[in-house]
Amino acid sequence: MVTVTVDTLVDGLAFPVGARWHAGHLWFSDLFTGEVLALDPAGGALNTIAEVAGLPAGLGFLPDGRLLIASTRDRLLLRREADGSVLVHADLAGVTTRRLADLCVDAVGRAYVGSRGDDDAPASTADLAMVEADGTVHDVAGALTCTGGIVVGADGRTLTVAESRAVPARLTAFTIEPDGGLEQQRVFAEFDTGTQPEGLAIDAEDGIWVASPTTADVLRVDTYGAVTDRLTIRCPYAVALGGDDGRDLFVCTSRSHVPEEALEERSGTVLRMRVSVPGPGH
Structure with missing residues (x-):
């Protein structure tokens, strides 16, 4: 299914995460520099979209195209307006005391926002928030061990x-109710010892690409929870599907997740490779 040709689109980053394809660009957060960036893969232009003092992680887009940003340290969900201003969309401090991580926006504008929940050893747990399009916050799932994707x-x-710090590490699925609440929690896939699922990307067949930095690979899980593809990629933390035909798999990597080391080394990259199943909408 997958060709092994890998293109390096960007290097010299600190810790790129939160990759999303939108409007012909790859959007991602360089977490430790506090920047949200947009890459034009065709022309190579890399533009700073927002600077976030609380450090940005997960990204998502409302149906009208406005960008949502998970600000990790202050537990705020930010919204970038069309004029470039950045406002508070929701305060999630009432749902979680942990650092925010990834987020995903559904078709009606509800944002599901996860937390790291891994400040302790063994890993502590955190809740999952659902934020309605008007900014109303709900606690929709509890006791998740680090929602990396x-x-x-x-x-x-x-x-x-992706419950990145669960033992065993796993993907956990929920049924979304009409009001946006989550029910029927179940294990969708479990992984071998050592795998740490972080960023996720879903394709047109509902297969899920999973970044695992601890095992240096990116793998695809089908709708039965079975691994169908595995790519060897050093230190991948986030993935996204996009490009003109939806078949470009973008992978964000960094050799260190320690802020001081990542800022000094600047080993972060954005890679691109081709896959046969496109992203949604293609």
Whole structure:
């Protein structure tokens, strides 16, 4: 399914995460520099979209195209307006005391926002927030061990999160109720010892690409929870599907997740490779 040709599109980053394809660009956060960036893969232009003092992680887009940003340290969900101003969309301090991580916005503008929950050893747990389009916050799932990645299926009825620090590490699925609440929590896939699922990307067949920095690979899980593809990529933390035909798999990597080291080394990259199943909408 996958060709092994890998192109390096960007290097010299600190810790790129939160990759999303939108409007012909790859959007991602360089977490430790506090920047949200947009890359034009065709022309190579890399532009700073926002600077976030609380450090940006997960990204998502409302149906009208406005950008949502998870500000990790202050537990705020920010909204970038069309004029470039950045406002508070929601305060999640009432749902979680942990650093915010990934987020995913569904077709009606509800944002599901996860938390790291891994400040302690063994890993502590954190809740999952759902933020309505008007900024109303709900606590929709509890006791998740580090929601490193979140995706919603093509039918809009299934939400899947990566429980990165669970033992064993796993993808956990929920059924999305009409009001946006989550029910029927179940294990969708479990991984071998050592795998740490972080960023997720879903394709047109509801297969899920999973970044695992601890095992230096990116793998695809089908709708039965079975691994169908595995790519060897050093230190991947986030993935996204996009490009003109939806078949470009973008992978964000960094050799260190320690802020001081990542800022000094600047080993972060954005890579691109081709896959056969496109992203949703293609």
